[in-house]
Amino acid sequence: MRILLANDDGIYSEGIYALYKKLTEIADVTVVAPITEQSAVGHAITVADPLRVVDFYKFGEFFGYGIKGSPADCVKIAISDIMDRKPDLVVSGINHGANLATNVIYSGTVSAATEGAMMGVRSVAVSLATKEKYDFTTSAEIGAYFAKYMYSSSLPDNAVLNINVPALSKERIKGWRFARQGNSKYLDTFAKRTDPRGGSYYWLTGEKVEIDVTPESDEYMVENGYVSVTPLMFDMTDYRMYDQLKDTEGKGEFS
Amino acid sequence: MRILLANDDGIYSEGIYALYKKLTEIADVTVVAPITEQSAVGHAITVADPLRVVDFYKFGEFFGYGIKGSPADCVKIAISDIMDRKPDLVVSGINHGANLATNVIYSGTVSAATEGAMMGVRSVAVSLATKEKYDFTTSAEIGAYFAKYMYSSSLPDNAVLNINVPALSKERIKGWRFARQGNSKYLDTFAKRTDPRGGSYYWLTGEKVEIDVTPESDEYMVENGYVSVTPLMFDMTDYRMYDQLKDTEGKGEFS
Numbered sequence: 402m403r404i405l406l407a408n409d410d411g412i413y414s415e416g417i418y419a420l421y422k423k424l425t426e427i428a429d430v431t432v433v434a435p436i437t438e439q440s441a442v443g444h445a446i447t448v449a450d451p452l453r454v455v456d457f458y459k460f461g462e463f464f465g466y467g468i469k470g471s472p473a474d475c476v477k478i479a480i481s482d483i484m485d486r487k488p489d490l491v492v493s494g495i496n497h498g499a500n501l502a503t504n505v506i507y508s509g510t511v512s513a514a515t516e517g518a519m520m521g522v523r524s525v526a527v528s529l530a531t532k533e534k535y536d537f538t539t540s541a542e543i544g545a546y547f548a549k550y551m552y553s554s555s556l557p558d559n560a561v562l563n564i565n566v567p568a569l570s571k572e573r574i575k576g577w578r579f580a581r582q583g584n585s586k587y588l589d590t591f592a593k594r595t596d597p598r599g600g601s602y603y604w605l606t607g608e609k610v611e612i613d614v615t616p617e618s619d620e621y622m623v624e625n626g627y628v629s630v631t632p633l634m635f636d637m638t639d640y641r642m643y644d645q646l647k648d649t650e651g652k653g654e655f656s
Numbered sequence: 657m658r659i660l661l662a663n664d665d666g667i668y669s670e671g672i673y674a675l676y677k678k679l680t681e682i683a684d685v686t687v688v689a690p691i692t693e694q695s696a697v698g699h700a701i702t703v704a705d706p707l708r709v710v711d712f713y714k715f716g717e718f719f720g721y722g723i724k725g726s727p728a729d730c731v732k733i734a735i736s737d738i739m740d741r742k743p744d745l746v747v748s749g750i751n752h753g754a755n756l757a758t759n760v761i762y763s764g765t766v767s768a769a770t771e772g773a774m775m776g777v778r779s780v781a782v783s784l785a786t787k788e789k790y791d792f793t794t795s796a797e798i799g800a801y802f803a804k805y806m807y808s809s810s811l812p813d814n815a816v817l818n819i820n821v822p823a824l825s826k827e828r829i830k831g832w833r834f835a836r837q838g839n840s841k842y843l844d845t846f847a848k849r850t851d852p853r854g855g856s857y858y859w860l861t862g863e864k865v866e867i868d869v870t871p872e873s874d875e876y877m878v879e880n881g882y883v884s885v886t887p888l889m890f891d892m893t894d895y896r897m898y899d900q901l902k903d904t905e906g907k908g909e910f911s
Binding site: 474560577593601604652 | 908
């Protein structure tokens with residue numbers, strides 16, 4: 402099995418290193434990841450600037466290509482140029498923090514996986530559902546489990562699984578379940594502050610005001626001790642609305 | 657009707673100005689847009705840096721708030737802080753260039769609309785399907801048409817319509833149709849070059865290798881002279897795969 406490993410926390414981060422160690426036990430792993438943190442970049446790609454590729458070594462046992470760009474850039478350049486042939490799988494993570502519910506759309510971790518699927522490579526995004534300092538060993542094992550699962554599955558070449566692991570010891574994790582993206586509600590607020598030169602600036606903050614507690618919601622599962630496994634797609638069409646509008650509203654003319 | 661107008665080409669761009677002129681004939685318009693071009697930023701939001709808001713005037717008739725941030729940032733800060741109450745509609749555009757098929761996921765224009773929908777405001781993204789210099793008058797009229805359409809429709813608060821206007825004179829546009837996002841295939845390539853100091857860099861290029869020619873594809877419609885209207889959603893769950901996996905694969909345990 403040949404794996405392309407990317408992330409959005411950056412090539413220096415603990416999560417990618419922990420996952421690398423587990424994945425190299427079962428696969429030939431190429432690491433291509435951003436050289437700086439790229440959280441919340443969504444599915445950004447770099448079109449107006451050049452990309453640089455730098456070699457990155459850690460502890461004499463971890464080698465990767467560092468990219469000054471977004472997670473999606475990393476996957477594009479890895480598959481197009483760095484790797485001599487297409488990998489069997491793209492794995493992204495481990496993200497330090499959950500990628501659940503409506504927040505998935507902001508996720509750089511998920512965008513690396515989605516980009517893989519858009520290039521015809523099945524992909525897995527792995528996130529550990531805590532921002533606190535936490536050991537990545539269990540989530541790395543679970544990430545490797547789903548890499549094997551995806552590799553041996555009959556899912557199509559454009560399949561993406563978004564895995565979120567609760568911050569619990571292995572014994573306390575109850576198992577895994579397929580989930581759908583939850584509909585939790587957030588309230589965005591901005592802290593307004595004054596800089597040392599007297600100028601004002603805003604800083605995004607925000608709080609969850611309502612969690613989606615339906616049993617099949619990804620967030621609810623993770624809260625209840627399960628690993629959530631959500632199949633994602635990169636087609637953003639709202640098919641339900643499309644079918645309804647197509648039939649009831651039909652079409653229009655301007656002149 | 658109160659409209660929040662945003663874009664990704666930047667507050668200085670011709671497309672937002674043309675759309676502003678048409679929208680102010682039918683609505684009270686607040687402009688909040690990036691101060692620099694933000695194309696291909698996807699659904700990025702700024703979490704690790706402060707945001708600045710600057711006043712922007714043009715020709716004594718156009719006023720807006722310029723944000724050093726992404727299109728999604730603009731919509732977040734506009735609805736949370738700048739506007740005294742929620743707008744009836746978010747309109748994003750006019751983008752100078754199409755946002756069709758699988759490219760929708762990279763679109764800053766679309767992300768501003770999607771962010772509006774996530775905040776409970778119906779949204780319309782408008783793009784003109786050419787990168788060449790082109791007059792925005794017709795696409796601005798069509799954008800205003802769909803702002804009215806959306807305002808008077810009974811679509812839910814989280815509805816997003818992605819409008820793409822062919823680069824044709826008004827007389828040659830055949831009308832509009834509901835569409836789904838097409839499945840066109842692209843080949844990513846990177847030009848590898850050497851900078852003046854001898855370092856190497858890559859620059860993303862790419863070509864369309866296959867266009868989705870099914871009649872309901874957004875791209876095919878625009879190629880055939882129709883305005884495409886695609887309802888989008890921000891839930892990325894692949895429900896078809898979810899239903900299938902949930903039933904056939906069930907669930908798993910780790911211990």
